[in-house]
Amino acid sequence: MTAAIDIVGLRKAYGKTTALDGLDLRVESGEVHGFLGPNGSGKTTTIRILLGLLRADGGSVSLLGGDPWSQATALHRRLAYVPGDVSLWPNLTGGEVIDLLGKLRGGLDPARRGSLLDRFELDPTVKARAYSKGNRQKVALVAALASDVELLLLDEPTSGLDPLMEAAFRACIEEERAGGRTVLLSSHILSEVEQLCDRVTIVRLGKTVETGSLAGLRHLTRTSVAAELDEPPQGLDLLPGVHDLDIVGNRVRCEVDTDKLTGFLRQLTAAGVRSLTSQPPTLEELFLRHYAGDEASVEQVSA
Amino acid sequence: MSTLTGTGALVRMALRRDRIMLVVWLYVLTAFVASTVYGFRGLYPTTAGRIDFVNTAAHNPAFLSLYGQIYGDSLGSLTAWRDATLLSIGTGLLSIFIVVRHTRADEEAGRQELIGATVVGRHAPLACALAVAVTANLVIAVIMAAAAIAFGLPAAGSLAFVAGIAGAGLVFAGIAAITAQLAQTARSARGLAIGVLVFAFLLRAVGDSAGQGGPRWLSWLSPNGWAELDRAFGSTRWWVLALPLAVALVAGAAGAMLATHRDYDAGLLAQRRGAAGSAALRSPLALAWRLQRASLLAWATGTLVYGIVIGSSAKGIGGALGSGEVRRIMARLGGQAGLTNAYLAALLSFTGLVAAGYAISTVLRLRSEETEGRADPVLATGAGRISWGAAHMSIAAAGTVLIMALTGLGTGIGYAYRAGGGGAEIGRLLTAGLAQAPAALVIGGIAAALFGLAPRASVATSWSVLGVVVAMLVLGATLQLSHWVLDISPFTHLPKLPGGTAHPTPLIVLCVVALLLGGAGLAGLRRRDIASS
Numbered sequence: 001m002t003a004a005i006d007i008v009g010l011r012k013a014y015g016k017t018t019a020l021d022g023l024d025l026r027v028e029s030g031e032v033h034g035f036l037g038p039n040g041s042g043k044t045t046t047i048r049i050l051l052g053l054l055r056a057d058g059g060s061v062s063l064l065g066g067d068p069w070s071q072a073t074a075l076h077r078r079l080a081y082v083p084g085d086v087s088l089w090p091n092l093t094g095g096e097v098i099d100l101l102g103k104l105r106g107g108l109d110p111a112r113r114g115s116l117l118d119r120f121e122l123d124p125t126v127k128a129r130a131y132s133k134g135n136r137q138k139v140a141l142v143a144a145l146a147s148d149v150e151l152l153l154l155d156e157p158t159s160g161l162d163p164l165m166e167a168a169f170r171a172c173i174e175e176e177r178a179g180g181r182t183v184l185l186s187s188h189i190l191s192e193v194e195q196l197c198d199r200v201t202i203v204r205l206g207k208t209v210e211t212g213s214l215a216g217l218r219h220l221t222r223t224s225v226a227a228e229l230d231e232p233p234q235g236l237d238l239l240p241g242v243h244d245l246d247i248v249g250n251r252v253r254c255e256v257d258t259d260k261l262t263g264f265l266r267q268l269t270a271a272g273v274r275s276l277t278s279q280p281p282t283l284e285e286l287f288l289r290h291y292a293g294d295e296a297s298v299e300q301v302s303a
Numbered sequence: 304m305s306t307l308t309g310t311g312a313l314v315r316m317a318l319r320r321d322r323i324m325l326v327v328w329l330y331v332l333t334a335f336v337a338s339t340v341y342g343f344r345g346l347y348p349t350t351a352g353r354i355d356f357v358n359t360a361a362h363n364p365a366f367l368s369l370y371g372q373i374y375g376d377s378l379g380s381l382t383a384w385r386d387a388t389l390l391s392i393g394t395g396l397l398s399i400f401i402v403v404r405h406t407r408a409d410e411e412a413g414r415q416e417l418i419g420a421t422v423v424g425r426h427a428p429l430a431c432a433l434a435v436a437v438t439a440n441l442v443i444a445v446i447m448a449a450a451a452i453a454f455g456l457p458a459a460g461s462l463a464f465v466a467g468i469a470g471a472g473l474v475f476a477g478i479a480a481i482t483a484q485l486a487q488t489a490r491s492a493r494g495l496a497i498g499v500l501v502f503a504f505l506l507r508a509v510g511d512s513a514g515q516g517g518p519r520w521l522s523w524l525s526p527n528g529w530a531e532l533d534r535a536f537g538s539t540r541w542w543v544l545a546l547p548l549a550v551a552l553v554a555g556a557a558g559a560m561l562a563t564h565r566d567y568d569a570g571l572l573a574q575r576r577g578a579a580g581s582a583a584l585r586s587p588l589a590l591a592w593r594l595q596r597a598s599l600l601a602w603a604t605g606t607l608v609y610g611i612v613i614g615s616s617a618k619g620i621g622g623a624l625g626s627g628e629v630r631r632i633m634a635r636l637g638g639q640a641g642l643t644n645a646y647l648a649a650l651l652s653f654t655g656l657v658a659a660g661y662a663i664s665t666v667l668r669l670r671s672e673e674t675e676g677r678a679d680p681v682l683a684t685g686a687g688r689i690s691w692g693a694a695h696m697s698i699a700a701a702g703t704v705l706i707m708a709l710t711g712l713g714t715g716i717g718y719a720y721r722a723g724g725g726g727a728e729i730g731r732l733l734t735a736g737l738a739q740a741p742a743a744l745v746i747g748g749i750a751a752a753l754f755g756l757a758p759r760a761s762v763a764t765s766w767s768v769l770g771v772v773v774a775m776l777v778l779g780a781t782l783q784l785s786h787w788v789l790d791i792s793p794f795t796h797l798p799k800l801p802g803g804t805a806h807p808t809p810l811i812v813l814c815v816v817a818l819l820l821g822g823a824g825l826a827g828l829r830r831r832d833i834a835s836s
Binding site: 044048051052053054055072073074076077079080081083085086087088089090091092093095096098099100101103104105106124125126127129130140153 | 580
């Protein structure tokens with residue numbers, strides 16, 4: 001499998017502000033890759049470098065096997081981009097903008113254009129100045145999804161969409177994945193990423209802090225366990241990787257490092273298990289754990 | 304709660320927001336009156352001199368259409384003739400800007416939503432806008448009257464004079480209150496109101512220059528005409544001032560009535576639907592043309608009409624220059640023909656500067672597309688930066704040439720119609736207009752180079768360059784600037800046409816310089832980061 005996007009040690013500064021400080025991102029061909037990070041962590045800067053709109057200060061970037069800066073226009077024929085905040089020309093209609101962007105990209109499929117307009121319930125005859133934010137977003141989505149390209153770069157594409165339209169978007173991306181297209185999806189909506197993405201990359205302060213499959217990432221974090229036992233358990237507090245242990249009579253609640261689950265369960269069964277619920281970590285917990293790092297480091301600095 | 308609740312607080316905030324703009328307008332309009340009185344007092348200190356001037360000016364259709372009728376030979380009458388109609392355009396524009404700014408522009412920016420959610424009545428924003436406009440016109444009238452009286456003009460006449468000017472301001476505040484309810488956007492609300500203002504000016508211009516037996520009554524239909532028809536410093540017709548007051552009241556009330564029938568941030572004129580798709584929008588050039596064509600059409604029409612007006616007014620120009628002494632000096636400079644040529648050359652070079660302004664604003668559309676986030680989606684497709692940049696730049700260049708060609712053509716048609724000469728005159732003046740284009744192209748090229756190489760500074764610097772070039776052309780001779788300094792301006796190198804001899808070399812050099820500047824801009828654009836919105 002070749003990588004659609006391969007970024008190593010990417011750096012970019014605006015004057016004295018460092019936007020990217022050694023970011024790594026690898027997106028394999030045919031996968032839907034989630035790109036997560038708090039506001040200002042460098043997601044949009046990374047995407048704009050991939051589009052050749054910004055020039056990298058350092059590091060290596062390969063996009064569809066080419067250099068996004070020097071081969072921009074050739075590469076752009078093979079990708080489509082949806083910005084998070086779509087600005088349109090106020091006196092052009094949505095349909096005109098879709099056709100314009102499609103033609104500039106090298107053509108779009110009219111049948112697909114029509115079906116996408118139906119699915120997103122977008123009226124193409126309305127002038128762009130009369131569109132709401134959500135409708136402007138739909139214009140960019142239809143233009144991108146109706147074009148025959150290998151790679152979709154989506155920068156918070158569902159901001160401003162209502163839940164019904166968000167569901168339509170998710171269905172479209174599922175189809176794209178089935179059709180073998182590669183998608184880089186930058187998003188804040190974790191349920192969306194969790195449902196759609198094969199792998200995710202989490203960035204913070206311009207650096208990659210975590211990358212891998214969701215299953216793999218879950219291994220790095222804790223599973224919450226609640227159990228009712230035959231008798232009060234012994235020695236759980238001595239086990240490695242057990243946190244927030246709360247024992248009331250013969251009921252137990254705790255968080256267990258996912259890679260230490262085996263030893264923990266062995267100890268539980270020794271006491272006889274009447275009922276057991278365990279919850280895998282949600283992406284939200286993964287996400288919060290990395291962002292909580294921000295606050296911890298701030299506290300350390302101020303202490 | 305009344306529909307006017309909160310108006311007072313809004314007015315205080317609006318006056319605070321506008322305090323600098325209002326002071327600048329006040330200063331410019333008052334300085335205009337002061338310099339007119341001062342100028343006429345110096346030029347024609349004696350009654351005999353003024354009578355001589357009035358006799359010639361009153362028969363010059365160019366003067367009559369531009370300024371209006373002369374109602375006397377006193378210093379006050381000359382001042383009112385020169386300033387009343389022109390300054391009433393100024394107060395009209397000021398009122399339009401104020402009213403639209405505090406109604407539709409605020410709605411468009413979303414600020415009115417914040418305000419409207421507080422304890423503010425439905426009509427308060429419009430009432431506030433009208434109150435600010437009325438206040439501004441009253442203050443301007445009082446200060447202009449004080450200036451006129453300080454220069455020794457009669458008090459009663461001065462009051463009638465400034466009342467006419469402020470009256471026109473009130474009329475256009477009312478008209479803007481109506482267009483603000485009709486139009487879809489703030490921009491078109493302003494455009495509609497300014498359209499009415501231009502129409503009023505043209506009505507008066509036609510009426511005033513019509514002569515005996517012509518449709519002179521047209522001036523009576525125009526708010527622009529009422530400003531002079533009160534004969535401020537002659538036998539004053541005070542009742543004429545009731546016309547603008549009545550129209551302003553009716554228009555303001557009509558605006559308030561219409562305001563109850565429209566939705567927030569929407570006009571009464573229905574938003575037209577457009578095409579569901581487009582086969583023509585297939586390249587950056589097609590997009591740039593689509594974005595720029597309306598502006599070019601307006602500029603082209605405006606300059607063609609301007610050309611026809613200056614061309615048809617040129618014939619009698621010698622007669623306006625008053626005393627025999629002046630005419631003898633002028634005769635030495637080339638006689639009547641030389642005088643007409645010099646007049647047309649001066650007005651055409653003014654249009655050259657205007658065309659340079661068109662070139663700058665058209666090139667800088669690239670910058671606003673970039674900073675407002677509309678460049679990203681285009682540049683993220685197969686369209687390259689060069690084709691995107693070159694598309695807007697070539698429309699700027701072609702538009703500049705077209706504007707100068709139409710100015711020259713219009714001037715030729717107007718002149719040939721009044722003075723005869725047929726196709727030869729038209730060709731001669733078309734060439735004279737076109738000869739201005741290379742200098743305007745150089746200014747546009749500077750904007751293009753700045754956009755590519757120093758994008759952040761491009762807007763301010765481009766317009767400053769034009770400002771310096773205008774100052775050199777207007778003041779260069781007066782300030783006796785050395786030729787080395789004047790040579791910096793591309794307009795210095797143009798031949799004096801019509802009348803002079805044209806050498807192609809400087810024109811070719813200017814075109815090459817413009818091309819090089821545009822190329823430098825494109826080269827810079829290729830190497831730099833695209834700003835994010």
